[in-house]
Amino acid sequence: MLYQTEGIVLSSAVLGEHDRVIALLTLQKGLVRAVVRGARKPSSRLAAVTQPFSRADFQLYGRGSSLDRVIQVSLLDSHPGIVSDYAKVVYANYLAEIVSGLMPEHERNSGVYHLFLAILDALQEARELWTVARWAELRLLRSAGFMPLLDSCLRCGKVPVGTAHFSAPAGGVLCEECHAGEADSADLIPLSPGSIKTLSLIASSQGRPNVVARGQVRDEAARVMREYVAHVLGKRPKSLSLVERLEDEGA
Ligand SMILES: [Zn+2]
Secondary structure (H helix, E strand, O other), X not given: OEEEEEEEEEEEEEEOOXXXXXXXXXXXXXXEEEEEOOOOOOOOHHHHHOOOOOEEEEEEEOOOOOOEEEEEEEEEEOOHHHXXXXXXXXXXXXXXXXXXXXXXXXXXXXXXXXXXXXXXXXXXXXXXXXXXXXXXXXXXXXXXXXXXXXXXXXXXXXXOOOOEEEEOOOOEEEOHHHHHOOOOOOOOEEEOHHHHHHHHHHHHOOOOOOOOOOHHHHHHHHHHHHHHHHHHHOOOOOOHHHHHHHHHOOO
16 A cells, blocks of 8 residues: 655665665654665665655555555655764664654654654754753653653652652652662662752753753763663663763763
8 A cells, every 4th residue: 555654764774685674753654664675776866865864755655564665755854964963863863763662663643753853853953962862862751651750759759858769660769768668779870859850850841951961960860861761662772872972971
């Protein structure tokens, strides 16, 4: 069956000698994996317009079971502000991997589609990539029903005073008192009041957050989000080590 949809290329991988397979976030059918025939040949017209982060009108052919096939593409936006900037590409790959991991295939979700477009726009214009990354992680998690509980204790419901501890499996923080009563607390990540405030501020901002984090807050908040994202996805994102390297260098 032929179908038409707007979509964003999330990733692209080699398939055999001549082809590529792309992951697409589409407006009509959610996450779709599709073959681009001949995309590895230098003369391929489709290769250029199916690069990661391209937004385009796609004509696809699908039989419901195996991979769909890209028939025609009409490019709308290649996001040049991202693809020309190494750090932005690293973050965009990471956030695209989260979307691929969170979203079921062939299930329309226009909210997530528009959210991911807003994330790419924010990345394209961002100076504080760290803040945009945390905002995007939290937004994507919320849209998939995995919003972490940050500003009150999972056990007693009180607002933590002093250092709290984040549990990735439980998806939230424990206050100091409840943490002391915990038998097995090896996997808990300490989270200072400043880090909780920063993440809560980023989570609650309507548009793009205007927050700058430094030092300990920056390290703690990033670590909590990485651990939690990996827990929700059930695996460590492949693109995460490049994000970590950037953030260690202060990106
Ligand atoms: Zn508590």
